[in-house]
Amino acid sequence: MNYKKIGKFIMNERKAKKLTQAKLAEKLFVSEKTISKWENGKGVPDTSVLPNLCEILGFSLNELVNGERISGENYVSKAEEKLLEMVSKEENQNKKMMLAMWTITMTSSLFYVGIIILTLLTLNEGVLSGIIIAIATLVFIVAVFIGLKFEADAGYYECKNCHNRFKASYRQILVATHFATTRHLKCPKCHKRTWAKKVMTDRSK
Ligand SMILES: [Zn+2]
The missing domain is CATH 1.10.260.40 (lambda repressor-like DNA-binding domains)
Structure with missing residues (x-):
């Protein structure tokens, strides 16, 4: 295309x-x-x-x-073909992005907890351990933000009320309370706030 x-x-x-x-x-x-x-x-x-x-x-x-x-007039089937091709391509890309998001957040969480435990076990409560924990926290926060960015870019959210599927901005996702990838978001169509589920394509199959 x-x-x-x-x-x-x-x-x-x-x-x-x-x-x-x-x-x-x-x-x-x-x-x-x-x-x-x-x-x-x-x-x-x-x-x-x-x-x-x-x-x-x-x-x-x-x-x-x-x-x-x-x-x-004889082009209808070809258009359908192209549309389907577009949808499946997008779905695959989104799945990859979500995988990246999970990998980044999971790895950084484990890494973060590991560093804190290790620091406290070996250094007790000195200035050095304070610095190490501060740096680890910073790295962790950055990783979470990168993970969120992937989540914002990948796929759509489905409104529980009207089943409209919509994109949420990075900022909306950042402030929305969530449970795993299900987020409390306002639907741009019916304007209701629901626990919107993360979906990979913008239309149900
Ligand atoms: Zn809605």
């Missing part, structure tokens, strides 16, 4: 409809930054926004995927 071509296509169609990036973002419940990311070819729309995007800008899914207007 040619992201740049798709981005340019979205931009041209948006301008043809006399919509600003902000206006389109609002209609799709995404950020303005997301629209600009698509248009610059740095990403493509999530499958959850595709139907609305196509409807608002008045093109078919196949035209979007190909980044140009297409005439003729």
